[in-house]
Amino acid sequence: MSEGVSAGGGLRERKKKATRAALVEAAVRLAAEHGVEHVTVDAISAAAGVSTRTFFNYFDSRDEVFVMIGADSGDRVRRAVLAAPRDRSPLDALREALASELEEIERHQELWHLHAEVLRGAPQLLARSLGAHMADELGLAETLAERIGGGSPLFTPERPAFSTPADQERRRALGLYPRLLAAVGTTAVRVAVEHWCVRQGETGFADVFRETFEHLAAGLPAPAPAPDAPAS
Amino acid sequence: MSEGVSAGGGLRERKKKATRAALVEAAVRLAAEHGVEHVTVDAISAAAGVSTRTFFNYFDSRDEVFVMIGADSGDRVRRAVLAAPRDRSPLDALREALASELEEIERHQELWHLHAEVLRGAPQLLARSLGAHMADELGLAETLAERIGGGSPLFTPERPAFSTPADQERRRALGLYPRLLAAVGTTAVRVAVEHWCVRQGETGFADVFRETFEHLAAGLPAPAPAPDAPAS
DNA sequence: AAGCAAAAATGCAGAGTCTGCAAAAATATA
DNA sequence: TATATTTTTGCAGACTCTGCATTTTTGCTT
Missing domain, CATH: 1.10.357 (Tetracycline Repressor; domain 2)
Incomplete structure (x- = not known):
């Protein structure tokens, strides 16, 4: 609504970054709890509040999400x-x-x-x-x-x-x-x-x-x- | 039968080595022809004359078969x-x-x-x-x-x-x-x-x-x- | 050679990964 | 508000990989 955002580009880009971060964080948390092998894309996506399909819009493979820290x-x-x-x-x-x-x-x-x-x-x-x-x-x-x-x-x-x-x-x-x-x-x-x-x-x-x-x-x-x- | 084999262990091990080699060779040939990405495990197995399931008795993953040269x-x-x-x-x-x-x-x-x-x-x-x-x-x-x-x-x-x-x-x-x-x-x-x-x-x-x-x-x-x- | 036990191959069911495609929702712009 | 663009989503489908039970093959003994 009338939120006065300061930094970052448009809302779109911020949302994308947020989704990305949410997926990474969800993945890491789930992996820490259940072990990397037992974390499915479905679980990660659900925890991040997006669809499974959307996950693959952000990462080419399941493994990639565990590797995306320090991407820059x-x-x-x-x-x-x-x-x-x-x-x-x-x-x-x-x-x-x-x-x-x-x-x-x-x-x-x-x-x-x-x-x-x-x-x-x-x-x-x-x-x-x-x-x-x-x-x-x-x-x-x-x-x-x-x-x-x-x-x-x-x-x-x-x-x-x-x-x-x-x-x-x-x-x-x-x-x-x-x-x-x-x-x-x-x-x-x-x-x-x-x-x-x-x-x-x-x-x-x-x-x-x-x-x-x-x-x-x-x-x-x-x-x-x-x-x-x-x-x- | 009365085959007098000289080198190698039993017939069993030789057959395994042969199957392994056949799978690797089939994989490489198919990949050379169609590109690595378009070669399915089914195709490799068929070309080597074994079932798909058997492929996974020899290799843990599809990619592994392309990497198995020089294993020793x-x-x-x-x-x-x-x-x-x-x-x-x-x-x-x-x-x-x-x-x-x-x-x-x-x-x-x-x-x-x-x-x-x-x-x-x-x-x-x-x-x-x-x-x-x-x-x-x-x-x-x-x-x-x-x-x-x-x-x-x-x-x-x-x-x-x-x-x-x-x-x-x-x-x-x-x-x-x-x-x-x-x-x-x-x-x-x-x-x-x-x-x-x-x-x-x-x-x-x-x-x-x-x-x-x-x-x-x-x-x-x-x-x-x-x-x-x-x-x- | 016949028989038996171990090893390997196979089929099948099922979970999971990943990709197009088209519809729906959200966002930006006028 | 209306329109264009982007993003999300659902869905179908191909493919990878695993566990389990069954059948076939192999090795060895009698």
Whole structure:
């Protein structure tokens, strides 16, 4: 009615965002309670107050709804990579971009923690989640190439999918190094998160993250023997 | 009857292997002809001469049949890692193990080429294929830990799944470095293969592979400017 | 060779996922 | 208020996948 809304576009877009969020939240809550495998699209849709059909207007598959947190992380990371000081090496620029994004995430810890809890029983989804959304490899590779190369007019933010038909062409235009850096960086984040998840409480995430990228920057040399259990 | 078979176990196991192979081959052929998306389990089963239900006795999901080539690569890589000369760094040991496995694969090029052709239109499956079977990250990480640490009695070959319930425990016992090395190595192979696939004919795969691991060993420093298109 | 037990294949029912399509409801605009 | 656009919804239908009971095949013993 006479509601004076301040931010956001039209009512339509706000409603869409709300529905999307409602579906994600319902999915996560139900999964936390009953286990991911036992949550049907029907249940999620009902809990969110929309029809089953509408669910599939928002997500391409059932799994996708469990993976949609941090869907905009990719963009933020890429912007941060481009905005990094010029004296940073590509790896450093990427590391710092990822680090600040992860800090951002830690701020919403409650939600992420619930997600982590849910995905604990479904590592396949965890991997997919992190791999798919944290950095969107192809887009990230393009951004890295742009930063390294100079002023290519690429940028292309807000790229959702990663395997569209003519993406092959985008891949062709890229060198090996940007793709490798994007892939390895993403992988490193995944490993760090997994390692930290599995030993929650023992170490702060920041430490794990730092150590991970130190290994990378050093060229992955054999590490010093374990501190508390030195081999014979 | 009075058939004098030489190799292989009983008839039973041979038949199972044959059925498995028939299903994989039928799937690949049908996919090559009609596109992966349009190949139903019914069609695959019919082409292989078994019932639809039987298909699911062999594969957990439809997609799995497109990904089952190289299912035993993981084991070979792990054995090679353990057998590597003692003076190799972990990264070198892994690189050499992966390299010989990839040579092995190139020997079966026809089959793999057909697969590659099929998966060209389904990069998601390609990624899954390589990621899931080339090295089985968790198992590989354990093997690397064993090689580095000394004589832990692990080994655990022939590990099929990667997200079983109590796998968490296996993960806990591992250090960050072996997991990172396994993950990054696997990722590097994936990137090398993808890059090479996308520019087939321009370079030999061996070159791409070598360059990839040189980047890793050097700590991913900013690369020299492109040879044919130097930035301003 | 006949018989028996284990293993595998099969059919079938049923739950669940996902896609078009056309009608209905909601929203934006004039 | 009237109209155009977008979104939601219901429905039919194809497909994936699972559990269970039954039939067929295989391996081994007598």
